[in-house]
Amino acid sequence: MMKYLLTSAGDEGPRTFRASQSIDLGQMTLYVEGETMDVKGFFEGLRDDEALVIIYAPAEKTPTVPHRFERAVEWMRMFEGFAGGVVGGGFVFRDVVGLVPVFVGGGRFTATNVRAEALARGLEPLPPATVLDTTADKTIRYHEWGKNEAGPHQVLEALRHAVEKFCPHRVSVFFSGGLDSLILAKLIQDRSGSPLLLTVGTVESHDFAAAESAASFLGLEVEKVVVEEKNVAEALEMLENVLGPLGDMDAAIAVAMYLLSKKAVEAGCGTAVLGQGADELFGGYMKYERILHEKGYQVLEQVMLRDFEMLAAEGLVRDFTAVRLGGAYPLPLYLTRNVVSAALSTPVEHKIHVQGGRVVRKHVLRIVGRMLGLGDLADRGKKALQYGSGLMKMVRRLR
Numbered sequence: 001m002m003k004y005l006l007t008s009a010g011d012e013g014p015r016t017f018r019a020s021q022s023i024d025l026g027q028m029t030l031y032v033e034g035e036t037m038d039v040k041g042f043f044e045g046l047r048d049d050e051a052l053v054i055i056y057a058p059a060e061k062t063p064t065v066p067h068r069f070e071r072a073v074e075w076m077r078m079f080e081g082f083a084g085g086v087v088g089g090g091f092v093f094r095d096v097v098g099l100v101p102v103f104v105g106g107g108r109f110t111a112t113n114v115r116a117e118a119l120a121r122g123l124e125p126l127p128p129a130t131v132l133d134t135t136a137d138k139t140i141r142y143h144e145w146g147k148n149e150a151g152p153h154q155v156l157e158a159l160r161h162a163v164e165k166f167c168p169h170r171v172s173v174f175f176s177g178g179l180d181s182l183i184l185a186k187l188i189q190d191r192s193g194s195p196l197l198l199t200v201g202t203v204e205s206h207d208f209a210a211a212e213s214a215a216s217f218l219g220l221e222v223e224k225v226v227v228e229e230k231n232v233a234e235a236l237e238m239l240e241n242v243l244g245p246l247g248d249m250d251a252a253i254a255v256a257m258y259l260l261s262k263k264a265v266e267a268g269c270g271t272a273v274l275g276q277g278a279d280e281l282f283g284g285y286m287k288y289e290r291i292l293h294e295k296g297y298q299v300l301e302q303v304m305l306r307d308f309e310m311l312a313a314e315g316l317v318r319d320f321t322a323v324r325l326g327g328a329y330p331l332p333l334y335l336t337r338n339v340v341s342a343a344l345s346t347p348v349e350h351k352i353h354v355q356g357g358r359v360v361r362k363h364v365l366r367i368v369g370r371m372l373g374l375g376d377l378a379d380r381g382k383k384a385l386q387y388g389s390g391l392m393k394m395v396r397r398l399r
Helices: 069-078 115-121 152-166 179-192 206-218 229-243 248-266 278-282 287-295 297-310 315-326 337-345 363-371 375-379 391-398
Strands: 021-024 029-032 039-046 055-058 082-087 091-094 103-105 110-112 130-133 138-141 172-174 196-201 222-226 271-274 329-332 353-355 358-360
Touching: 069 091, 069 130, 069 138, 103 115, 110 115, 115 229, 115 315, 152 179, 152 337, 152 363, 172 179, 172 248, 179 206, 179 278, 179 363, 179 375, 196 206, 196 248, 206 222, 206 375, 222 248, 229 248, 229 315, 229 391, 248 271, 248 315, 248 391, 271 315, 278 297, 278 337, 278 363, 287 297, 287 358, 297 337, 315 329, 363 375
Parallel strands: 172 196, 172 271, 196 222, 271 329
Antiparallel strands: 021 029, 039 055, 039 082, 082 091, 091 130, 103 110, 130 138, 353 358
């Protein structure tokens, strides 16, 4: 038996991840929370310009995802979006960066997108860009990242392509006022007008001032989600039921994602644009400066690549789950296939750049920001979400 827990769309919005119904698919059983549906293929995903909460194919029609293993592999090779799940016939698959969580393993083969269940059952994350045939114990990795020459122009074009292809007309941006979210907001504004900018924090949050300043530069307003200890405690309890125990940093980030997602849905935005992946791909973490000083560029590049690869096992599982539980669908534009390819093809020296004895992190993104007309805002630094929002302190007080 194969078990895959999903949310299901309905008039009242997405359900929880707890299974309440089963659908027999012959060689597997899908456990689905929500309405009974006759399906042969069932997965969560995002493609083109639609926020696809659930994609399913009625039994009398051709399934969305092919049943033959070779066709499934070929389909995923061509697919630019984010998707993960199981398909009748015994296939399990995950998108190219692993946005949609998929954990597999167990004596009676189990597949789930619920981290808490994976921890309890000793399941492992299915690697990104992988299709697994459980009937033959056969795994195919359908995509490998190559390297071409790239720089700020290629990164900007890839981001524009991502906005054009994936962003619906009405979209929210989780907006801290930092470089990553500012670039995305500007690109969406240039394409379709006025994205809904959302920021979260405690009353004394540093992020509120940064977000308001950056939004004002764009001629937009930002909506604040002001949190109190009661909101955080309730959100944290629900999140840990699905994600399992969380450290303080992960808890603060997950709570922020969940509360922002709820606000987006209340405002009529089903898709939430995130800046996830920018730090790993373009060199945003402070630790990268230390590694550069101590080990040099070669080791730094290896560490950054490892951090990017770890997203699928840790950060994306947390963020996807938190946003989906809030009701919206996460869209991390920096992790779309063309943007990742451009980022990995950009020399590490252009990401963490030494200029006049000063180390400039995210150098290539700062150039992109200036190309978009962001001026001095492209050079402004900002605290990480968990600190700038004040949520880390609040989480620690609650524990």
